[in-house]
Amino acid sequence: MSIVRDLGDVPETPHPFLRGVGMRVLYSRRDDGGDLTCFVVRCPTGSEIEEHIHEEMDVIYVLRGRASMWVEDRGVFPLRPGVFVVVPPGLRHRTFDVEKELIVYDVFAPPMF
Numbered sequence: 001m002s003i004v005r006d007l008g009d010v011p012e013t014p015h016p017f018l019r020g021v022g023m024r025v026l027y028s029r030r031d032d033g034g035d036l037t038c039f040v041v042r043c044p045t046g047s048e049i050e051e052h053i054h055e056e057m058d059v060i061y062v063l064r065g066r067a068s069m070w071v072e073d074r075g076v077f078p079l080r081p082g083v084f085v086v087v088p089p090g091l092r093h094r095t096f097d098v099e100k101e102l103i104v105y106d107v108f109a110p111p112m113f
Helices: none
Strands: 022-027 037-043 049-052 057-071 075-079 084-087 093-109
Touching: 037 057, 075 093
Parallel strands: none
Antiparallel strands: 022 037, 037 093, 049 093, 057 075, 057 084, 057 093
8 A cells, every 4th residue: 555645744743752852754664564663863952962883774865953972883974864773683773963953864773563
């Protein structure tokens, strides 16, 4: 079954464990029986995503904003529109110094939820 969703029709919900961070779930195993999880994440200016590890591959594409990211095998690099990041399972990473509200398209495979 194909799915078409308009981001404007998807309500933003608080991230389950990141204070102040919002997310709009576009596709998930929980809601759609999917093989991956896709969502758009919004990190307000001044926010931070603490160092963490996923069991899933995390694929990130920056749509808007400006911040810094650290991935344990790459070091620190800028996040700005057009930057594409793949974080393999098991690598520590974090996002910090959000200078301008950050909007990213985020995909987890296998699905996070």
